[in-house]
Amino acid sequence: MAVSEDLAAELERVLPDGRVVRDPDVIASYAHDEAEWAPYGKPAAVVRPRETAEVREVVAHCARRGVPVVPRGAGTGLSGGANAIDGCVMLSFEAMNEIVRIDPDERIAVVQPGVVNDDLRRACAEHGLWYPPDPASAPWSTIGGNVATNAGGLCCVKYGVTRDYVLGLEAVVGRGDVVRLGRRTAKGVVGYDLTGLMVGSEGTLGVITEITVRLRGARAAERTVVGYFDTLVAAGEAVSAVTAAGVVPSALELIDRHCLRAVDEWRHMGLADEGNVLLLGRSDAPGQAGEEEADAILRCFESAGATWSARSTDPEEAEALFAARRLAYPAVERLGPVLTEDVCVPRMLVPEMLGRIERIAAEHDILIANVAHAGDGNLHPLMIVDPDDDAARERAQVAFERIVDEAIGIGGTVTGEHGVGLLKRRGMAEEVGPVVLGMHQAIKQALDPAGIFNPGKVFA
């Protein structure tokens, strides 16, 4: 492809050696994220920058040439947001992975976008500090990707999502301008919240090159409550009971029997032998308050009809259960291509929505596994389909959109934490309506006059 050759050669001329990837097999490995169902194109070039000035060169060059720029973290996204556009430049940040600074007094950290989430968390822990956002992908996903998608995680139910921790950003915007947005002070209201606007914009408004996050102090050890339930709806009712009791757990996770079995088959943990649906609750309130919260969670599990429930007395066992929770998604992926939902509904409607998902699975003859950040109403129905069964793929796609529509219908949202990417564009348009979609398009045009930043993602 002459155009690609030209573009890669042009980029090589404006960048230091070793930044532009030329190996076609390596280029192909950057073509999509983990949303296997989303379409993807062929990148013209892959660039691995080492500093902001190089990102600026790439953006300026692409703006002059009208070439799309697709930023990419670790490629763990589940919506196709980092999928290649034909002829695009993929900007991959694995070489910009420096923790620039941790300031324990101001409780902030400054990082490059390629820093892996768990690496930042470990580095903070050495200072007695804590960076809360903990997507299940934390061992692999990067802060840059987390910021681009406004990633959630297990502790969000109590501690909020990535946006709640981003104080400031450096970004390359427009036709190649490097800007600093936000602040490093505890408070600040100067002008529009451009930092918050960039967070979750999935690369459509610019390329993030540095991130300033706020940190919390290390927290008290968590207490874990384990409950097994016969049905998804019963487990959902336990979740609603916890909410109605006024308890804010530090995690409240649901794993259904399909996911338990998938983890068992992979890691031989015997989880599915204990019951059908597993709920894991946690409290990190200090001292007696934590004891009371854990007891209250246990009572909610019992009153909702848990077949077995107990407070875990063994921290290693509790950690293993949460590790199993984090493995649910990769374990299910081993069974075949997974179409992942991310609907979020009002907390009290978790049992209602779980019941609807079961009915939709039955009506469309699709295997839907469920894993959920149930405490904040964020459900992840996972559709598992034989890749060679075209009819099943079509049924799964119909079921996917039905779940989206029913979640919207009961006051929920299409995406709690994964982002819109490509898979949820129809759902987003449905959810926000034409006027608000028009506001998105107007902002996109205003901030991306060259139309190069991840075009076609989030909305058309």
Next chain:
Amino acid sequence: MAVSEDLAAELERVLPDGRVVRDPDVIASYAHDEAEWAPYGKPAAVVRPRETAEVREVVAHCARRGVPVVPRGAGTGLSGGANAIDGCVMLSFEAMNEIVRIDPDERIAVVQPGVVNDDLRRACAEHGLWYPPDPASAPWSTIGGNVATNAGGLCCVKYGVTRDYVLGLEAVVGRGDVVRLGRRTAKGVVGYDLTGLMVGSEGTLGVITEITVRLRGARAAERTVVGYFDTLVAAGEAVSAVTAAGVVPSALELIDRHCLRAVDEWRHMGLADEGNVLLLGRSDAPGQAGEEEADAILRCFESAGATWSARSTDPEEAEALFAARRLAYPAVERLGPVLTEDVCVPRMLVPEMLGRIERIAAEHDILIANVAHAGDGNLHPLMIVDPDDDAARERAQVAFERIVDEAIGIGGTVTGEHGVGLLKRRGMAEEVGPVVLGMHQAIKQALDPAGIFNPGKVFA
């Protein structure tokens, strides 16, 4: 003024009776907020809508006529954001003051913009819930105004600002479209964060007509620590010591001798007899953790050289001290026109910035009183000037801009919580720089094509 007459008459034709104010004295009372130093014009009309459809009518009419719309809450703003523009329509929300719904299970409240902050807090308390943002103006200011300015308050040091609690909005945007932004679920990342963009935009992107906020559970009783210091800088060092000790107080307020005396003169509390600078620290951690935090705060006060310090054992006395803190601003206002700063600096630089403010006061021969949300680095130097002394007014304005520039110079921001309005437009341009200012202008043009929403506020 024929144009005003016409406009008011036109609005009367499209609105129900009693919405358009015609009395010139009443109209004049809506011409400015509490930023007495900021310029203001003469409104063509004042409208007090009772429902969203009326707001839509006003906006649509103004869009057709090219007339500026200035939304206004209680008029307690301190930056001139709600000041009238010549020939504008003032939209005042005192009649849209309904608490639409409090949902204890989902922990959300839905309110109209004219609801007074303290009224919402009281209504939430009846359900065992808490709406944290607590600007010192909470007895008078409205949620709509709080949202428009992203108001802070005393508990922000631990619990964040207004934006952290706004989940969703209804707004009238563009040329009169009613939109719903955001969500009512715990999480949600669909599209750009337009809710966060509207919060703090000071009426320049549309008119907010309904607000959905998230709530917390009622918290444990607070413990109060009181400390007096000889100098501002010593008190600032106590603040830094608290920060460095890793304690996150639920409030950490500073009141200097000028403010103490002003409160004493008004309310005869004898505060200034006890010492020069008062620090009030609080902890709301439950149980033993709260005891330990309060003790740690006390040790920080002592190590920084407090002339007197103690944990308050009398809740009524503690409440009276915080009431005095909230009265500091109106007490100082009784002495003459006040030019109010709102700089926010990195927490560890609070003593440095307080020292600079004292030097600037001396060098420009200006009386500067200080009250501060010291725990988050948010300082409110208050310049008090004889209204008839033109030379002193000029010196105060020079000192104002110097404080702004020095705060920016040490990594701070022009405005921690009051907003830019008119008073801090130069400082904002200085802080964000021309490219980021251009991003603001591009967004403003994209979302306000008629150019009617509070034009000229925040930036030119």
